[in-house]
Amino acid sequence: xxxxxxxxxxxxxxxxxxxxxxxxxxxxxxxxxxxxxxxxxxxxxxxxxxxxxxxxxxxxxxxxxxxxxxxxxxxxxxxxxxxxxxxxxxxxxxxxxxxxxxxxxxxxxxxxxxxxxxxxxxxxxxxxxxxxxxxxxxxxxxxxxxxx
Amino acid sequence: xxxxxxxxxxxxxxxxxxxxxxxxxxxxxxxxxxxxxxxxxxxxxxxxxxxxxxxxxxxxxxxxxxxxxxxxxxxxxxxxxxxxxxxxxxxxxxxxxxxxxxxxxxxxxxxxxxxxxxxxxxxxxxxxxxxxxxxxxxxxxxxxxxxxxxxxxxxxxxxxxxxxxxxxxxxxxxxxxxxxxxxxxxxxxxxxxxxxxxxxxxxxxxxxxxxxxxxxxxxxxxxxxxxxxxxxxxxxxxxxxxxxxxxxxxxxxxxxxxxxxxxxxxxxxxxxxxxxxxxxxxxxxxxxxxxxxxxxxxxxxxxxxxxxxxxxxxxxxxxxxxxxxxxxxxxxxxxxxxxxxxxxxxxxxxx
Numbered sequence: 198x199x200x201x202x203x204x205x206x207x208x209x210x211x212x213x214x215x216x217x218x219x220x221x222x223x224x225x226x227x228x229x230x231x232x233x234x235x236x237x238x239x240x241x242x243x244x245x246x247x248x249x250x251x252x253x254x255x256x257x258x259x260x261x262x263x264x265x266x267x268x269x270x271x272x273x274x275x276x277x278x279x280x281x282x283x284x285x286x287x288x289x290x291x292x293x294x295x296x297x298x299x300x301x302x303x304x305x306x307x308x309x310x311x312x313x314x315x316x317x318x319x320x321x322x323x324x325x326x327x328x329x330x331x332x333x334x335x336x337x338x339x340x341x342x343x344x345x
Numbered sequence: 346x347x348x349x350x351x352x353x354x355x356x357x358x359x360x361x362x363x364x365x366x367x368x369x370x371x372x373x374x375x376x377x378x379x380x381x382x383x384x385x386x387x388x389x390x391x392x393x394x395x396x397x398x399x400x401x402x403x404x405x406x407x408x409x410x411x412x413x414x415x416x417x418x419x420x421x422x423x424x425x426x427x428x429x430x431x432x433x434x435x436x437x438x439x440x441x442x443x444x445x446x447x448x449x450x451x452x453x454x455x456x457x458x459x460x461x462x463x464x465x466x467x468x469x470x471x472x473x474x475x476x477x478x479x480x481x482x483x484x485x486x487x488x489x490x491x492x493x494x495x496x497x498x499x500x501x502x503x504x505x506x507x508x509x510x511x512x513x514x515x516x517x518x519x520x521x522x523x524x525x526x527x528x529x530x531x532x533x534x535x536x537x538x539x540x541x542x543x544x545x546x547x548x549x550x551x552x553x554x555x556x557x558x559x560x561x562x563x564x565x566x567x568x569x570x571x572x573x574x575x576x577x578x579x580x581x582x583x584x585x586x587x588x589x590x591x592x593x594x595x596x597x598x599x600x601x602x603x604x605x606x607x608x609x610x611x612x613x614x615x616x617x618x619x620x621x622x623x624x625x626x627x628x629x630x631x632x633x634x635x636x637x638x639x640x641x642x643x644x645x646x647x648x649x650x651x652x653x654x655x656x657x658x659x660x661x662x663x664x665x666x667x668x669x670x671x672x673x674x675x676x677x678x679x680x681x682x683x684x685x686x687x688x689x690x691x692x693x694x695x696x
Contacts, residue, residue, distance in 0.1 A: 205379030205480030212381070212474035212498060216467065219502035220653040226507075227641065228657035231648030234687045235575050235694070238645030242657035249658055290620035290638075290664035294347060295357060295464040297654035311380065 206318055207260045210271070210311050214257035217304055221250035260319075268319050272312050279305040346458045346513040346652055347639055353461035356398030360465065363394025367423050374427040385475030386423040388468045389440065393419030395465045396443075408455070415443055426476070433476060437493070440473040444501050451512045458509040463652060466505050474498040509652040539629035546628060547680050549593035550613050550671040557599050558610045568599050572646060576685050577601045578614060589617040589624030589634075589667065600670065600685070602693040609693050611674045611685055617666040624669065632681050636667040 228243025256274070259267035282301035286293055293301060349357075367390035375383045396416030400409050418439055425432040444466050450456040477494045479487035535543070557563040560579075568579035579599045589597075598614035615634075617624055623634045639650035643660030650662050670681065674693070677686045 205381040205478070208478045208480050209379075209381040209384060209475060212478055212494060213471065215474065215494070215498045216471055216502050219499045220506070220651070220655050222499075223503060223506040223510075223651040223653055224641075224655035224657050227648050227651050227655075228660075231641075231646060231657075235690060236646030236648075239643075239648055239657065242643060242645055242659050245658040285661050288661065288663060290666075291662060293654070294460045295349070296460050296467070296652070299464055299467055300653050300655065307384075 204318055206311050206314065207263070210308060211257040211261050213304060213308055213311075214253050214260075214271075217300075217308075218250040218253040218257070220300055221246055221253060225250060263319060265319060268312055272309065275305045275308045275312070279309070346460075346463070346509055348459055349461055350457065350459040352402040353399065353459055356395045356402075357461050357464065359398030360391045360393075360395030363397075363420065364388075364391040366390070366394075371423055371427075374424070378427070379480040381475045381478050381480050382426060385472045386426050388472035388475065389419050389422040389436065392440075392443070392465050392469050392472065393417070393422070395461070404456075408450075411446070415439075419443070422472075422476075437473055437477055440469050440476070441497060441501070444469050444473075444505060448505060448508045451508055454512075454516065457516075458512055458652070463505070463509055467502070467653070470498060470501045470505070473501070506652045513652075533630040535629045535631045539627065539631055543628040543631040543681065546591070546593060546632060547671060547673075550596065551673045553594045554596065554599060554610065554613050554673070560601065560608050563599055570601075572642075572644065575602070575646060575690060576611065577603065577608070580616070585616055585618060585666075589615060589622055591615055591625050591627070591632075591669070593671075596671070598668075600672075602685070602690050604693050604696050609674075609696075611689075611693065612670055612672040614671075615669045617668070619666050620664050621667070623667045628681070631679075632669055634667040634669045635683050636665060638664040640665065 225243045225246035228239045228246055232238075232240035232243065253274070256267045256271050260271065279302070282297075282305070285291060286297075286301075364387055367387055371386070375386065393416045396412045396419060398416075399412045400416065402409070404412065422432065422436045422439070426436070447456075447462060447466055451458055451462075456462065474494050474497070477490050477497070479485065479490045484490070557566070557568070563579055567581045567583055569582070571578045571580050577600065579601065581597055584595055584597045587595075593613075596613035597616040599610060600612040600614060601608035602611050603609070615624055617634075617636075620636060620638075623636075626632060626634060639654075640663055641648050641650050641656035641660040642663045643657070645659070648657065648660070650656055654662065656662050670683070670685075672680045672682065672685055674685075674689060676682055676689055678684065
């Protein structure tokens with residue numbers, strides 16, 4: 198396999214999505230805790246947030262398997278996150294601190310930068326592609342490439 | 346948690362400078378390497394710079410020494426990664442150790458959680474994951490490195506957030522009575538005049554808002570409900586715009602708890618126009634104004650923003666203007682407490 202193909206974009210995106218998913222998970226916990234003192238509807242919001250965390254990580258896994266739709270969905274999701282965050286920061290009294298800047302701006306912007314680059318690595322046709330056989334198989338980067 | 350400790354802001358600047366230096370100087374080295382390695386080493390360089398930026402602060406000699414050693418070691422990861430030497434395992438251990446050491450410092454109370462600490466930990470967790478993932482034509486030990494990433498990254502991210510949250514809740518600073526509420530004056534002994542004023546304010550407010558036990562009259566007077574659960578606040582926008590005057594006859598808000606036979610008036614609320622707009626405080630520490638910061642608000646209710654500045658889906662982070670509650674029902678925290686006790690709310694809901 199040529200060295201130029203070893204960009205590791207999908208793997209990089211996956212790691213960053215793991216962090217984003219974990220951060221969503223923490224926000225979900227906040228919703229569940231708020232439901233305890235008489236705000237049951239907050240548990241529903243917590244559940245939706247937990248689903249979002251799961252979908253985020255699942256899309257990251259799909260990207261590792263070079264599922265093309267995952268990239269498109271992630272681009273849409275990250276743009277939505279970015280736009281939503283910027284809108285929230287426009288609200289009076291909402292001055293973002295370093296953590297908010299990192300998670301609300303830095304992380305989605307980095308993901309979008311990585312995802313927007315058109316590369317053969319996003320597709321199954323690349324030399325890192327997963328086998329066509331059905332059933333579970335490890336992502337391409339788990340295995341050494343074929344000889345030659 | 347939401348503040349930046351003195352001297353820590355400068356550390357962030359040093360970290361950004363270290364990152365910029367590595368991006369400029371290391372360009373020739375990393376040009377042909379995978380994105381994960383480039384980004385991972387850049388983030389390690391940022392963290393190294395931030396740690397060196399903390400050296401010399403009021404942390405004590407041992408911690409300063411640890412910051413220095415850690416900073417130099419983290420800065421060394423970037424050039425070492427392209428030297429051909431075995432670097433990955435020591436780098437991963439160093440990054441994981443740095444994050445865990447910070448959590449130990451928080452739990453032991455040797456350091457208070459702040460924005461710079463949390464930012465650098467997130468950066469280190471990302472660097473750890475990026476440096477561990479097996480990428481390239483012939484990645485070594487992928488069956489060890491992938492599980493390590495899948496285990497370490499989510500666990501350290503959630504763990505750091507939970508520890509930060511827990512420590513902030515368990516050990517609030519002097520101006521925080523609980524997470525999310527900053528009190529204008531939390532301490533002090535009230536003078537007889539201040540005590541007399543507080544008594545007057547309670548009596549006058551109780552009498553003035555009594556007609557609003559009937560929510561139809563409150564609605565006619567311009568008050569509108571802002572949420573639907575717990576202690577429901579009805580706000581009069583016209584009075585809010587008029588400013589935070591402490592006039593018992595014209596409180597900016599009314600608070601109801603919905604019981605089995607309808608809403609029960611439990612108190613009034615005086616409110617400022619915008620964040621930082623505190624009202625008069627003739628009652629001293631007895632009638633201290635407070636403002637809520639980093640609250641996630643939604644029609645379903647409100648909760649606290651996570652340490653990573655995240656809110657549950659459907660809610661938005663808001664910081665609301667200063668307010669002063671006057672509770673006309675018996676409240677364990679007192680008639681001017683920040684919150685109405687949950688036991689009181691549940692008792693009214695059941696009544």
